Amino acid sequence: MPDSPDSPDSIHAPTRALRLGIAGPVGTGKSSLIATLCRTLADRLQIGVVTNDIYTDEDAQMLRAAGVLDPARIRAVETGACPHTAIRDDITANAIAVEDLEADFAPLDLVLVESGGDNLTATFSPALVDAQIFVLDVAGGGDVVRKGGPGIARADLLVVNKIDLAEYVEVDHELMVEQGRDARDGRPVLGLSRKRPETVAALADWVQATLVAHRDGTHEPVDPGPMAPHAHTDGTVHSHEHAAHTP
Amino acid sequence: MLLLGDARLPTGGHTQSGGLEPALLAGMAAGDIPAYLTTRLRTTTLVDAATAVVALRTLRAGGAVELVEQAWAARTPSHVVRQASEELGRGYERLLTRLDDLTPRPVRRGEPRPIAVARLAARLDVAATDLARVICHDDVQSVCAAALKLAPLDPVDTVAWALDVAPLVERVVAQVADLRTPADIPAPAAPAAEIWQHAHATAPRRLFRA
Ligand SMILES: Nc1nc2c(ncn2[C@@H]2O[C@H](COP(=O)(O)OP(=O)(O)OP(=O)(O)O)[C@@H](O)[C@H]2O)c(=O)[nH]1
Ligand SMILES: [Mg+2]
Numbered sequence: 001m002p003d004s005p006d007s008p009d010s011i012h013a014p015t016r017a018l019r020l021g022i023a024g025p026v027g028t029g030k031s032s033l034i035a036t037l038c039r040t041l042a043d044r045l046q047i048g049v050v051t052n053d054i055y056t057d058e059d060a061q062m063l064r065a066a067g068v069l070d071p072a073r074i075r076a077v078e079t080g081a082c083p084h085t086a087i088r089d090d091i092t093a094n095a096i097a098v099e100d101l102e103a104d105f106a107p108l109d110l111v112l113v114e115s116g117g118d119n120l121t122a123t124f125s126p127a128l129v130d131a132q133i134f135v136l137d138v139a140g141g142g143d144v145v146r147k148g149g150p151g152i153a154r155a156d157l158l159v160v161n162k163i164d165l166a167e168y169v170e171v172d173h174e175l176m177v178e179q180g181r182d183a184r185d186g187r188p189v190l191g192l193s194r195k196r197p198e199t200v201a202a203l204a205d206w207v208q209a210t211l212v213a214h215r216d217g218t219h220e221p222v223d224p225g226p227m228a229p230h231a232h233t234d235g236t237v238h239s240h241e242h243a244a245h246t247p
Numbered sequence: 248m249l250l251l252g253d254a255r256l257p258t259g260g261h262t263q264s265g266g267l268e269p270a271l272l273a274g275m276a277a278g279d280i281p282a283y284l285t286t287r288l289r290t291t292t293l294v295d296a297a298t299a300v301v302a303l304r305t306l307r308a309g310g311a312v313e314l315v316e317q318a319w320a321a322r323t324p325s326h327v328v329r330q331a332s333e334e335l336g337r338g339y340e341r342l343l344t345r346l347d348d349l350t351p352r353p354v355r356r357g358e359p360r361p362i363a364v365a366r367l368a369a370r371l372d373v374a375a376t377d378l379a380r381v382i383c384h385d386d387v388q389s390v391c392a393a394a395l396k397l398a399p400l401d402p403v404d405t406v407a408w409a410l411d412v413a414p415l416v417e418r419v420v421a422q423v424a425d426l427r428t429p430a431d432i433p434a435p436a437a438p439a440a441e442i443w444q445h446a447h448a449t450a451p452r453r454l455f456r457a
Contacts, residue, residue: 055452078456080261081396092259092338093456 017048017108018214019098020207021087021124023151024135026117029161029192031059033135033203034112036194038068040204045109045211048101049074050094052086052116059114073105083116091128098128109211120149126221131156131210134224138162142171145179150225152180157188157206164193248377251367252384254392258338263331264393264455265386266291269443272450277398281408283440284390288415290437292386294322295332295361296379297423297432302365303375304427312362318429319359324436325445329359331457336363343367379423383416384409396454 022030031051038047047069051059053076060076063069077093079086086094098111113129115122124132134151136144139162145152152158158180166173173191180189188206192199213219254260270283298319302312323329337357343349343366357363361382368378391405426432447457 055454078262078453080263080393080456081454082261085261089255090257090259090261092257092341093262093334095341096259096334096337 017046017098017102017111018131018211019111019113019129020210021113021115021129021132022135023087023115023122023124023132023155024117024159025119025140028117028135028137028140029194030114030117030135031062032194033133033159033161033192034114035063035066035068036200037112037204037207038063038066040200041110041207042068044208046105046107047073048098048105048108048111049114050097050101050111051076051114052079052083052094054079054081054083054116073101075101079116083118084122087113087115087122087124087128089125091125094128110207120144120147120151121225123151123155123224126223130214130219130221132224133157133159135159135161136176138166138171138173138176139169141169142176145176145183148183153183154187154222154224156210156222157190158184159190159192159203161192163191163199164195248371248373248381251364251371251373251378251381252388254388256342258342259335260338260385260389261392262456263335263389264397264457265389266328266440266444266457267390267393268397268453268455269447269450269457270440271397272453273443273446275443277394277400280390280394280398281411284387284408284412285415286437286440287386287390288383288412288419290435291323291328291440292383293419293422293433293435294319295359295386296382296419297426298322298359299361299365299368299378299382300375300423301426301429301432302362303368303373303378306365306369312358312365314429315432316358316362318432319361322432322434322436323359325441327445327448328441328457331444332359332361333357334456335360339363339367343370346370376420376424379420380416383419387412387416393455 022034024030034049049063049069053059057076060074063074064071075097077097094113101111102108132155134155138160160173160176160180163173177189177191190202192203194200210219250256298315302315305312305315320329334357336359340357340363364382365378387409391409394400394405395402444457
């Protein structure tokens with residue numbers, strides 16, 4: 001089969017965007033976060049979006065309707081009711097959608113992939129995305145962070161969303177953020193509300209910084225899980241959280 | 248061959264229902280799924296199995312598969328169905344690219360599933376009859392697996408359906424085993440299923456791509 005040196009898929013080729021996954025339970029605000037990022041960064045970055053809806057293309061429609069991005073840059077992928085599979089065990093449909101976006105709108109800086117809202121264990125394969133954000137919200141309850149999971153513990157960024165609602169659901173969002181930091185060995189945690197511009201700016205800064213690190217080769221894609229630390233028969237114990245990414 | 252027939256092969260198969268979701272959306276009764284399987288094996292699946300076998304022979308002889316692809320396309324009238332097959336083909340191509348350490352080519356359009364699987368079969372030294380069996384098995388299991396998501400069923404029922412059509416699968420395998428040229432590929436049609444699938448591109452509520 002013909003191969004091409006300037007394939008969009010070789011890892012640091014110029015047209016390869018930073019692929020950023022957005023995961024987290026249903027309704028925590030993944031689509032809204034993407035809309036916010038597009039609104040904030042669209043004049044600085046070339047962006048594309050892939051959504052993985054479970055039953056409709058609601059997310060894609062919502063984002064197209066938000067008018068924050070050329071609708072053609074927003075693609076919906078059907079996952080056959082397997083949102084977890086589509087970002088982890090069999091990324092084929094998503095990988096193809098990302099590659100097509102990168103080819104159709106080259107050069108893109110950033111491709112955002114929204115996972116179909118699933119549960120606390122769903123995380124992206126590092127073969128699909130270079131970095132991932134895990135989104136929780138205050139309405140899900142202050143104890144969710146303590147329940148943990150690979151996304152909460154090891155995603156590149158943990159977002160505690162809708163902090164403007166914290167007082168109405170009787171959750172201490174600052175405590176949630178703090179517990180997040182504890183659970184994540186110092187990896188970043190961000191309290192976010194689209195109604196609080198300073199938090200939106202902090203999110204945009206994190207994305208920009210990640211893009212810079214991705215471009216200069218200092219960002220290493222990390223797999224958050226699902227593997228827990230485990231023992232080998234030779235007696236060594238290790239976790240795979242720093243397993244290198246194979247391009 | 249076992250690998251090629253395994254639903255866990257990462258080629259995007261979980262996004263497909265083998266035309267079942269469109270059929271159910273069009274009003275086909277869930278009780279008719281076994282009959283749907285039989286119809287599909289005698290029509291669409293037969294075309295795909297024949298295409299795969301002819302493609303495999305063409306590839307082994309060092310020939311070009313464009314004519315095989317044209318023959319397949321002529322027998323697969325809906326562009327929606329062709330496109331779904333080509334997307335699956337890209338999944339298989341991704342896998343082959345990895346196996347052979349090729350640089351992925353910037354494909355915009357894949358080869359249809361039967362031809363992409365034939366390329367893998369050529370790479371993995373799979374016999375023509377086994378390839379035909381894999382094509383049939385994959386198709387039957389796509390429908391059965393999707394049925395579990397779309398209709399109220401006990402999963403063991405779908406295993407029984409797959410076993411019930413096994414003799415028909417063997418007849419399809421025998422029918423395509425010796426085919427050599429694009430003109431040999433049979434041209435049966437399943438117009439109702441094709442119309443249902445054609446409508447799926449714009450169906451408002453769907454779990455599956457096709
Ligand atoms: N008050 C408040 N509401 C928010 C915020 N972000 C999102 N929401 C609301 O939360 C609800 C769910 O938001 P989505 O962005 O659709 O959530 P999602 O995670 O994409 O949902 P699924 O795709 O269905 O899993 C919507 O009603 C949003 O308007 C926020 O910062 N503050
Ligand atoms: Mg959403």
